[in-house]
Amino acid sequence: MIRWLALMPVLFVPAAQAEQAQKFGDVEIHYNAMLSTDLLPDVAKNYKIDRSPTRGIVTVSVLKKNAMGVAQPIPARLTAYMVNLSNQLGDISLREIKEGSAIYYLGEFRVVPPNTLKFTVIVEANGEPKREVTFSQKFYK
Incomplete structure (x- = not known):
């Protein structure tokens, strides 16, 4: 859980990008999505991510509101x-990471x-219709 809390700001709110x-x-x-060089070396090492100016990472998490209206991670x-x-x-290729109650998915490319890349992510959560998100991300030297 502590690693997830340390990684969360780095993965989801890097400099000049917002979640x-x-x-x-x-x-x-x-x-x-971001360049892997945006990760701190220790964070990249912990998650076995190669830091390189030609390697990017994409992160995805899926949340669902419970009966009380609180969004919780779902597989x-x-x-x-x-x-x-x-x-x-x-x-x-995305790999699932579970830390405490957190569930998220990491992929390298x-x-x-x-360059500008257009991403498509298709999400199938149990009991939910298949969802598709698309987004573009610019990558700079």
Whole structure:
């Protein structure tokens, strides 16, 4: 849990970027993408993420409001891919991270800045319709 709390600001609110989210009724999908060099070395090491100016990471978490209206993490099956400005498609393998009550998903991909990538994440949570979020992220040298 302590690692998650230390990682959360780094993953979801890096410099010059803000957390992004889409709501689908009681379900919220939070996502972000950044260069792996934006991570602190210790954080990258703890999560076995290669820090490189040509490696990016995407983070996704899925939350659902409980009966009291409080959003809580829920497990989901995720499929992710990205498309670069040359329309080259790349699959992103996501791995589930559980720490305490937190559940989130991390994936790594190749990017050569400057570039803009368009991401698509398909989320299948138990008992919920399949959801799709798309977002674009600019990457700078």
